Amino acid sequence: MHSTEFSKIWHKILKDYKLHMDSKLAPTLTDAQLTVLELLQERDAMKPSDLTPHLATSPAAVTMLLDRMEKHGLIVRERDAADRRIVWVSITETGKKETERGLQIRSDFFAEALDPISSHNQQLLLYLMGKMVVTPTPAPTPAPEGSTP
Numbered sequence: 001m002h003s004t005e006f007s008k009i010w011h012k013i014l015k016d017y018k019l020h021m022d023s024k025l026a027p028t029l030t031d032a033q034l035t036v037l038e039l040l041q042e043r044d045a046m047k048p049s050d051l052t053p054h055l056a057t058s059p060a061a062v063t064m065l066l067d068r069m070e071k072h073g074l075i076v077r078e079r080d081a082a083d084r085r086i087v088w089v090s091i092t093e094t095g096k097k098e099t100e101r102g103l104q105i106r107s108d109f110f111a112e113a114l115d116p117i118s119s120h121n122q123q124l125l126l127y128l129m130g131k132m133v134v135t136p137t138p139a140p141t142p143a144p145e146g147s148t149p
Contacts, residue, residue: 017109024105032057033069034102040075040091041099048089074098 021031029037032055039054040046052062066089069075074095080086091099114122 013113016113020109021105024109025102028072029074029098029102032065033074034099034106036065036069036089037074037091037095037099037102040089041096045088045090048087051089069095 018031021034025031025034035054036051039051048062048066049059051066052059055062055065057065066075066077070077072094073092075089076092078088078090080088114125117125
């Protein structure tokens with residue numbers, strides 16, 4: 001097993017990534033905000049509760065994040081016409097421009113990180129990392145009462 005060495009390298013990559021993104025995105029954007037903007041650009045509009053699992057944070061933290069994003073003109077929040085309890089979050093033109101900028105910054109980071117690695121080994125790395133991705137398994141559906149497994 002090489003888990004200790006892998007852990008050290010993984011944490012170094014994450015640290016370098018965070019430092020790069022924090023410095024290049026500032027002062028108008030954070031990495032978490034970029035994640036929200038990406039999701040909104042892909043899906044048009046989402047409820048704040050739908051964003052929470054993608055950010056691995058609390059609903060209160062998502063609300064604070066959206067407050068800052070709305071204040072900076074990156075998103076708009078609108079009440080649902082049929083059910084006023086529902087709030088829809090959507091991306092603005094400013095948000096779309098910032099998303100494009102943020103994605104380019106991210107792409108530049110990984111292009112530089114991968115540059116010393118041959119194309120073949122980059123493909124191999126992607127394949128191997130894909131094998132590491134944990135996909136959640138759906139919970140088993142309970143059998144109807146009176147049935148036998």
